[in-house]
Amino acid sequence: xxxxxxxxxDSRVIAHVDMDCFYVQVEQRKQPSLRGQxxxxxxxxxxxxxxxxAVSYEARKFGVKRSMRGDEAKQxxxxxxxxxxxxxxxxxxxxxxxxxxSEVVSILARKGICERASIDEVYLDLTEAAEKMLKETPPxxxxxxxxxxxKSHVLGIDKDENESIKNWLCRNDADYRDKLLACGAxxxxxxxxxxxxxxEFTCSAGIAHNKMLAKLASGMNKPAQQTVVPSSSxxxxxxxxxxxxxxxxxxxxxxxxxxxLGVNTVGDLLHFSEEKLQEHFGINxxxxxxxxxxxxxxxxxxGRLLPMSHGSGKTFPGPRALRTIASVEKWxxxxxxxxxxxxxxxxxxxxxxxxxxxxxxxAYKTNDTDSFKKFPSKSCPLRYGxxxxxxxxxxxxxxxxxxxxxYYNVNTPTKQQDGWGVTGLSISASKxxxxxxxxxxxxxxxxxxxxxxxxxxxxxxxxxxxxxxxxPLGSGNHSTLHSLExxxxxxxxxxxxxxxxxxxxxxxxxGEPCTVEGFLSxxxxxxxxxxxxxxxxxxxxxxxxxxxxxxxVDPMVDPADEETTNSLKSKEQKRKPSKNKGTSILGYFQxxxxxSKVTRGSPCKESEASPPAGTxxxxxxxxxxxxxxxxxxxxxxxIDPAVVNELPQEIQDEVRAWLRPRKQANTTKKxxxxxxxxxxxxxx
DNA sequence: ACGGATTAAACA
DNA sequence: TTGTTTAAT
Numbered sequence: 001x002x003x004x005x006x007x008x009x010d011s012r013v014i015a016h017v018d019m020d021c022f023y024v025q026v027e028q029r030k031q032p033s034l035r036g037q038x039x040x041x042x043x044x045x046x047x048x049x050x051x052x053x054a055v056s057y058e059a060r061k062f063g064v065k066r067s068m069r070g071d072e073a074k075q076x077x078x079x080x081x082x083x084x085x086x087x088x089x090x091x092x093x094x095x096x097x098x099x100x101x102s103e104v105v106s107i108l109a110r111k112g113i114c115e116r117a118s119i120d121e122v123y124l125d126l127t128e129a130a131e132k133m134l135k136e137t138p139p140x141x142x143x144x145x146x147x148x149x150x151k152s153h154v155l156g157i158d159k160d161e162n163e164s165i166k167n168w169l170c171r172n173d174a175d176y177r178d179k180l181l182a183c184g185a186x187x188x189x190x191x192x193x194x195x196x197x198x199x200e201f202t203c204s205a206g207i208a209h210n211k212m213l214a215k216l217a218s219g220m221n222k223p224a225q226q227t228v229v230p231s232s233s234x235x236x237x238x239x240x241x242x243x244x245x246x247x248x249x250x251x252x253x254x255x256x257x258x259x260x261l262g263v264n265t266v267g268d269l270l271h272f273s274e275e276k277l278q279e280h281f282g283i284n285x286x287x288x289x290x291x292x293x294x295x296x297x298x299x300x301x302x303g304r305l306l307p308m309s310h311g312s313g314k315t316f317p318g319p320r321a322l323r324t325i326a327s328v329e330k331w332x333x334x335x336x337x338x339x340x341x342x343x344x345x346x347x348x349x350x351x352x353x354x355x356x357x358x359x360x361x362x363a364y365k366t367n368d369t370d371s372f373k374k375f376p377s378k379s380c381p382l383r384y385g386x387x388x389x390x391x392x393x394x395x396x397x398x399x400x401x402x403x404x405x406x407y408y409n410v411n412t413p414t415k416q417q418d419g420w421g422v423t424g425l426s427i428s429a430s431k432x433x434x435x436x437x438x439x440x441x442x443x444x445x446x447x448x449x450x451x452x453x454x455x456x457x458x459x460x461x462x463x464x465x466x467x468x469x470x471x472p473l474g475s476g477n478h479s480t481l482h483s484l485e486x487x488x489x490x491x492x493x494x495x496x497x498x499x500x501x502x503x504x505x506x507x508x509x510x511g512e513p514c515t516v517e518g519f520l521s522x523x524x525x526x527x528x529x530x531x532x533x534x535x536x537x538x539x540x541x542x543x544x545x546x547x548x549x550x551x552x553v554d555p556m557v558d559p560a561d562e563e564t565t566n567s568l569k570s571k572e573q574k575r576k577p578s579k580n581k582g583t584s585i586l587g588y589f590q591x592x593x594x595x596s597k598v599t600r601g602s603p604c605k606e607s608e609a610s611p612p613a614g615t616x617x618x619x620x621x622x623x624x625x626x627x628x629x630x631x632x633x634x635x636x637x638x639i640d641p642a643v644v645n646e647l648p649q650e651i652q653d654e655v656r657a658w659l660r661p662r663k664q665a666n667t668t669k670k671x672x673x674x675x676x677x678x679x680x681x682x683x684x
Numbered sequence: 685a686c687g688g689a690t691t692a693a694a695c696a
Numbered sequence: 697t698t699g700t701t702t703a704a705t
Contacts, residue, residue, distance in 0.1 A: 067687050
């Protein structure tokens with residue numbers, strides 16, 4: 001898996017920032033009385049007190065560990081405060097943590113290149129900022145050093161020695177690379193303070209010349225501290241380290257290193273030649289291992305502030321396994337509903353759309369020989385709108401199920417459980433692309449809607465042909481059956497051919513409910529006439545959608561109506577911490593406690609409705625996913641202006657800007673982007 | 685077949 | 697490309 005990258009003889013300044021017991025901190029911010037107490041976040045209180053997923057440092061002193069059950073935790077630490085993960089749609093809902101993570105990212109992204117590595121971790125490439133600082137305001141001429149930076153740990157430097165850290169940071173005769181790291185340390189200290197001020201969260205960080213070392217360092221002194229790894233101390237630092245602690249070696253690869261080569265520490269690994277390692281682990285992994293042992297790692301910090309996929313899943317362990325299609329369908333609906341909500345906000349906030357829908361499941365088979373088969377994952381193009389996602393997800397499941405059970409299951413309609421049970425379900429949306437230029441993406445977007453409808457069907461169609469129809473799998477006759485009907489092919493075979501924008505018509509069904517942008521339904525007229533299919537897009541308002549949906553599944557077992565997706569973003573617009581006094585983390589808390597309640601200063605709109613982390617328009621740091629789009633051409637004159645009104649609001653704006661005569665181009669960045677897109681598309 | 689829910693990335 | 701596998705938090 002690990003792949004060696006050509007590494008630049010490294011003078012980069014890389015930081016890894018890791019939030020301290022993040023979920024706990026999120027809960028403590030929400031409920032400040034928990035601060036300073038042994039606390040853990042737990043999900044699913046039902047069985048043995050639920051499973052811990054985050055543990056405060058106070059609780060760790062008692063030996064409480066992640067992956068303990070709530071009950072165990074109580075035993076070793078009776079005082080422990082257990083906070084439950086929010087539940088929505090019958091499952092854990094991690095959105096509050098995701099959003100909190102975005103708050104952090106949006107602060108950290110202010111300096112350098114920022115990569116959101118997980119919900120609570122970030123990599124930063126601060127090389128440029130460090131170089132600049134070194135040139136303009138080198139630490140050696142600073143008279144005061146950031147207090148927090150002065151508290152850094154520097155590997156190889158004795159912390160107890162007087163002023164030694166300060167001295168190291170400001171050393172005049174230091175190695176150039178060390179000076180850069182020193183600047184990095186100052187910058188990171190500053191950023192960590194900004195994070196604290198902006199979010200009330202503490203974090204720890206590692207500063208080094210590459211990602212691997214930075215990551216190792218960030219974990220060395222927690223919580224709320226930072227650690228620098230000068231090049232000169234890398235070897236001594238790495239040598240005694242158990243390989244299993246290294247990223248990527250925590251699993252099977254690390255184990256096989258131990259078992260086959262007797263390698264237990266990084267130092268042990270040094271004794272093997274690159275060739276030898278390549279023999280054992282392949283060319284790429286071999287080289288990667290060889291480099292890793294020497295503290296070398298060329299991986300770059302990806303400029304990516306937003307996740308590349310969204311998923312929603314749930315496990316149904318043991319006795320809770322799902323044994324009927326009806327129950328699978330019910331849960332699938334919940335999962336799809338959540339996924340839809342997240343796709344929705346990604347569209348609104350970041351102007352991104354996902355193009356692939358994937359279903360994963362795990363299941364067992366009873367009374368069958370090969371009961372250890374894996375449930376295959378299936379995917380298809382993603383169509384927006386809850387109902388469509390639900391419909392497609394169910395089809396994907398059914399396709400997977402019949403493959404799982406083995407075809408030729410011309411099964412006698414014993415429609416109940418024939419010895420299978422589903423122990424896990426998850427759906428995810430991937431291949432997310434941003435909508436930079438309205439136009440082209442919109443075309444893709446609509447096109448997607450057609451392609452999809454036939455292509456999912458093709459998938460299930462194929463499996464039907466291959467495998468003689470299953471009896472109406474599960475519950476009765478609805479969507480599924482419909483979707484299996486022969487359908488007209490609406491795909492324009494298009495590679496490079498000329499395109500006209502599909503006509504959009506509105507079904508002005510009675511007034512749209514609140515947030516709904518309008519329900520718009522697209523009809524696609526094939527030139528040959530015969531095929532016409534209507535595709536409905538809904539950008540919000542799941543309920544509306546289901547009502548209007550032409551071939552909508554009518555809720556069969558539908559108990560799922562209990563909870564109207566209120567989901568009104570509970571904006572408990574929490575206080576924004578006062579501008580703090582102390583220049584250190586400790587100082588922050590000290591000053592903070594004294595007047596914590598008083599200063600409910602200006603509402604910070606940041607967390608309100610504003611885009612979280614990687615704010616849409618500026619994908620500066622982001623991987624440029626823009627130019628991937630296939631080649632479609634279209635004529636601006638064919639766009640009926642009236643149609644624009646029916647597009648989702650955020651797309652409307654872009655289209656308008658795009659449609660407008662380009663006289664005053666280049667006013668805004670956005671405008672120029674779009675126009676340039678247009679002209680490019682036009683000449684093409 | 686209890687460490688759940690997510691994410692990412694490399695490989696076949 | 698899709699689907700599978702590994703790994704991490």
